[in-house]
Amino acid sequence: MALIVQKFGGSSVADAARVRNVARIVTDTHKAGNDVVVVVSAQGDTTDDLIAKAAEITGNAPKREMDQLLTAGEQISISLLAMACNELGCPTVSLLGWQAGFQTDSKYGAARIKTVRTERLQVELGRKNIVVVAGFQGLCKYDDITTLGRGGSDTSAVALAAALHADRCQIFTDVEGVFTADPRKLRHAQKLAEITYDEMLELATLGAQVLNNRSVEMAKKYNVELEVLSSLTNQPGTIVKEAANMEKMLVRGVTKDSDAARISVIGVPDVPGIAFKIFSRLAAKNINVDIILQSVGHQGRQDISFTVGSDHAEEAIGLLRGLDLLNGLELVCDTAVAKVSAVGAGMETHPGTASKMFEALFEADINILMIATSEIKISVLIAEADADRAVAAVHRAFFAEG
Numbered sequence: 001m002a003l004i005v006q007k008f009g010g011s012s013v014a015d016a017a018r019v020r021n022v023a024r025i026v027t028d029t030h031k032a033g034n035d036v037v038v039v040v041s042a043q044g045d046t047t048d049d050l051i052a053k054a055a056e057i058t059g060n061a062p063k064r065e066m067d068q069l070l071t072a073g074e075q076i077s078i079s080l081l082a083m084a085c086n087e088l089g090c091p092t093v094s095l096l097g098w099q100a101g102f103q104t105d106s107k108y109g110a111a112r113i114k115t116v117r118t119e120r121l122q123v124e125l126g127r128k129n130i131v132v133v134a135g136f137q138g139l140c141k142y143d144d145i146t147t148l149g150r151g152g153s154d155t156s157a158v159a160l161a162a163a164l165h166a167d168r169c170q171i172f173t174d175v176e177g178v179f180t181a182d183p184r185k186l187r188h189a190q191k192l193a194e195i196t197y198d199e200m201l202e203l204a205t206l207g208a209q210v211l212n213n214r215s216v217e218m219a220k221k222y223n224v225e226l227e228v229l230s231s232l233t234n235q236p237g238t239i240v241k242e243a244a245n246m247e248k249m250l251v252r253g254v255t256k257d258s259d260a261a262r263i264s265v266i267g268v269p270d271v272p273g274i275a276f277k278i279f280s281r282l283a284a285k286n287i288n289v290d291i292i293l294q295s296v297g298h299q300g301r302q303d304i305s306f307t308v309g310s311d312h313a314e315e316a317i318g319l320l321r322g323l324d325l326l327n328g329l330e331l332v333c334d335t336a337v338a339k340v341s342a343v344g345a346g347m348e349t350h351p352g353t354a355s356k357m358f359e360a361l362f363e364a365d366i367n368i369l370m371i372a373t374s375e376i377k378i379s380v381l382i383a384e385a386d387a388d389r390a391v392a393a394v395h396r397a398f399f400a401e402g
Helices: 016-031 046-057 063-087 119-126 152-164 197-205 213-222 274-284 310-321 345-349 353-363 384-398
Strands: 003-008 035-040 092-095 102-104 113-116 130-134 137-139 145-147 168-173 194-196 226-230 238-241 253-257 261-269 292-294 301-308 330-334 337-343 370-373 377-383
Touching: 003 016, 003 152, 016 035, 016 063, 016 130, 035 063, 035 119, 035 152, 046 063, 063 092, 063 130, 063 137, 063 145, 092 119, 113 152, 119 130, 152 168, 152 213, 194 197, 197 213, 197 238, 197 253, 197 337, 213 226, 253 384, 261 274, 261 310, 274 301, 274 310, 301 310, 310 330, 337 384, 353 377, 353 384, 377 384
Parallel strands: 003 035, 003 168, 035 130, 092 130, 102 137, 168 226, 194 238
Antiparallel strands: 102 113, 137 145, 226 238, 253 337, 261 301, 261 330, 292 301, 337 377, 370 377
16 A cells, blocks of 8 residues: 555646546545545636736735635635545545645745644544645745745645655646657657656756646655656656666757746946846845856956846846946847757766757757756757747757657
8 A cells, every 4th residue: 555645737627527537536546545645726727817806906916815815726626626536435535735734934925835744634544535635825824824836736745745755746737747848839749758856857947837846846855756647648657756777868858938038238347246246136136047148348348148037027127227337238128038948967978969959950040049058958048939949940859750
């Protein structure tokens, strides 16, 4: 007998038929002799609908009240799924995040899990109940409900698996696993049988929408073995685990991230400390900077360009305009860009990966604006209009199309 944590996203429980399908998967796992804890997201577009309802009332809703509102979506999902599992003959109890023991900090809208108190969960499992837990939420020290941010249900599931020392954490989605590219857009994308935590973390951070990057970080920290699979087909998924005994492919996947903006500061004085003052100001406001390019100084001046998330672009420009040392300098912001990346641990031992990627982009007549590399990734910033063609070109360069 094993303890299995299963997580189902909003598309997997979008309507009554899909709720019943999930209930079948859960109860089959339970009837096979396993203890089962299930984490569920809000149905379909419920979260977006709730955000829209708030916008009908105010354009500046307090974050605490938004958390109160948004957690209602998961409460609906867990109740419906528990009812469906009970209908199939398996005793099931649903728990909100705070009832399941999730303790968080008090950063409303983007809370971090501090601990998971498993006493209630252990009691319910001891009664041979299936336990259905609302993802994405917890309780802070002020006894206020908090949410973990977008994709937080993945993090909830991994946190439960770590706290309960589960044998496996299964993340069910609407695709059959982790692919070398988005299979909904590239028909030649190949499903991976296995992938390392580090590779999955890079793919998640760089635009792959299969797993939330915080959940992968937590899985690696606590050595939680993940399986990504589809709730709609009965097919094996992709295992996310440590690198030991795994064959290293040169490239594991190609991703696209359109949530990017390039900011350029033109004619910066070529003196020590300027970059520190620019980026420390952004860091103080928790604005993450990714690719950075600094030109060679000329006549005492240089240009600095960098990328941020597109939703932080306006704030970043405002902060930089407030720096006295940049008074009178030109600030340029381009949001019509995208980041395309190739990820793979095998890059460490295979020279020429970058040139192969750049050749593919050249042959597709796609201009590279900025470049960033690490041991397991190569990212390029390009025009957003070229992003899908770029993904296809780079994918062709590294994967045979059959």
